[in-house]
Amino acid sequence: MEKSILFLIIILFGCSCKKPKNEIGNNIIVEKAIQDTTILNKQKNIIKNSLVSKVDLKEVLNTIGHIKHTKEKHKDWMSNKARTLDSLFQLNNRKFSVKTTSYEYKDNLKFYVHVLRHTIDTISIKPFLENAQGKTSRGYTQNRVLxxxxxxxxxxxxxxxxxxxxxxxxxxxLLDILYKNINSDVIECYRTKECMYKDLRKNKQ
Known part of the structure; x- marks a missing residue:
């Protein structure tokens, strides 16, 4: 008799601890919905500005002291390659091309200027570039300022x-000098931070 009562207590205790499968499933669905809503709200808060001006950065660099155009002297894994930027632009890297040239600042700092364009001549890269706002670069690109x-x-x-x-x-x-000399609005990707719009124009409208 005592064994039967003990067995019954164990069964009842076990049942009370178990949640119905449909309840567990509902909890998972609710948690997923909360996560999706949080992500969506974060995306909604990102205001993407349109780039309104143009600037040839090579011409800007030509006017700054202690900067030397070294052409193809320096190269690294980003030189003439598009594959590192596809996630920023949400564009397959086969759809745009990159051409790279190198520079030196005070002989001790090496940096690059890249020109990028869509592989279809009639399509502007502008909307894809603007799409980078709010995104972060990836991999080794996070150790650079773009x-x-x-x-x-x-x-x-x-x-x-x-x-x-x-x-x-x-x-x-160098960054401080560039901010003072680039008379244009830009999109800056500063290492691990989200890419953001900056208006460096002298006469803002």
Missing amino acids: IFAMKNDKEANFIDIPEKLNPLVLREE
Whole structure:
């Protein structure tokens, strides 16, 4: 008799601890809905600005002291390659091309200027570039500062300052100079931070 009562108590206790399968399933669905809503709300809060001006960054660099155009002297894994930027633009890397040239600042800092365009000449890269706002770069690109600007109606150009082997003092010094000399609105991807719109125009409208 005592064994029967004990067995019955164990069964009842076990049943009370188990949640019905449909309740567990409902909880998972609710949690997923909350996550999706959070992501959606975060996306809604991102205001994407349109780029309204154009600038040839090579011409800007030509006017700044202590900067030397070294052409193909320096290269790294981003030189003439598009595959690292596809997630920013949400565009297959086969759909745009990149051409790269190198520069030196005070002989001790190496950086690059890339020109990118859509592989179809009639399509502007502008909407894809604007799409980068609110996104973050990935992989080794997160160790770089990228400053994008439209070069003309179809092409964009961007300055690429790697962290590796470049002194922090010179990197910050160069950035400060660029902010003062680039008379254009840009999209900046600063290392691990979200890419954001910056208006560097002297006469803002």
